[in-house]
Amino acid sequence: MHDIPLILFLRAGAFLFAIGFSMLILKRNAIFVLMGVELMLNAANLNLIAFSRQDTANQGLLLGIFVLVVGVCEMAVALALVIQAYRQFQHIDLGRFKARN
């Protein structure tokens, strides 16, 4: 048996989380920001599943499935909001919303 050590999964998850977080604050396009949120969600999910390997009840795996559904719901509602914001302002540049009065 050659199992992957747990710490490697955690490091990959930390890397993805950091990239998602910096996308969240670097990008000004709303869809880019949503992609960053998805990346952070998936990094957390990877941690849950990696820890779930050591659990005989596999609770992390089941929580991960529910996290997946919640992520999809968030994405659907958020994209609807983005489309509605585009109809209102004719752009989805987050840096320009605050300048409108």
Added chain:
Amino acid sequence: MTPIILSFVILVCITCGSALVMLWTKNILHAALAMFMTMLGLAGLYVLAYADVMAVSHLMIYVGGVLILILFGIMLTNQKGRGDKDQNNLVTEESSRVWPVFIGLATFAGLIFILVRGNFGGMEIADSNSKLSFVGISLLTDYAMPFELVGIYLLIALIGATFIAKQDA
């Protein structure tokens, strides 16, 4: 280096490299393609973590659902781009690159610092077989209530999304 370690390294390279491309590029279509590669690599990582059900459902939901949703969002919001009408050149604006990248690096360093201090040794792998029948049985017995609730939640979210995206809302 055993084949499983080698495949782990390759999958991590695909995942983290595509995530870096997502961070670096300004073209939103390239970012969508990089997100596709990231999700593919993540599904492989789930397989290596003995969660095959999760890998398949992740592929179906993210590649088949969320990515298509994002592409529809890009199309419906009619990004201006740089003016080359024949190319998919949808360049978007972004803030200064220095500070956010610095903050991201600091987040990564902080998480690694916590992980290095933590003690994750001594835990045995419980079960390295397929989790398919386990997930199916427990979703309909122990986790039946959350399963139904998440179904209702999905219904509410989708109805709400169509209501918000309505033309004359």
